[in-house]
Amino acid sequence: MGSGDEEKGVAVDPQKKGGKMLIYLSAAVVLVVAIGAGGYFMFSSGSSKPVSSTAVKAAPQGPPQFLALNPPFVVNFEGSGQARFLQVGVQLMAYDSKAIEVAKDEQPVIRNALVMLFSDQKEQVLLSRAGKEKLRAEALAAVQHIVEQRDQGSGIKALYFTSFVMQ
16 A cells, blocks of 8 residues: 555645755755865865966965855746746955955945846856856956955955855
């Protein structure tokens, strides 16, 4: 016959089963993305290009400083003819504390620019690693433009996706 619950006369809600499966699937996707990002950053730190004397002089002073743009961005975008959702955690990195302060002050403008950028993406582009890297570069350029309009200093040097979940 059926499962033990059905034999006892207890109805099993198929939506509960599907809801649990969606949670497990989402957790697995987040775990795979986190492991992949960690491996990428671990193995991509070495550079095959020789360091010139001018590059050593232009090296930033002090440790990097980070600013998390919380809460994570959640946008919908079109994919496969239906609405899809994208959740992206973002952190900014700068060597200058003034750039971090400017980014904090300009967070509403930065968040608006990134929401517009993220929601304008196509599913097929975001499925590839190259598409995600291109999106990260576009997001960094948008943030740098906003921060540099107010502060002509060293500015934001990097933007990192700390989570990236498509559903």
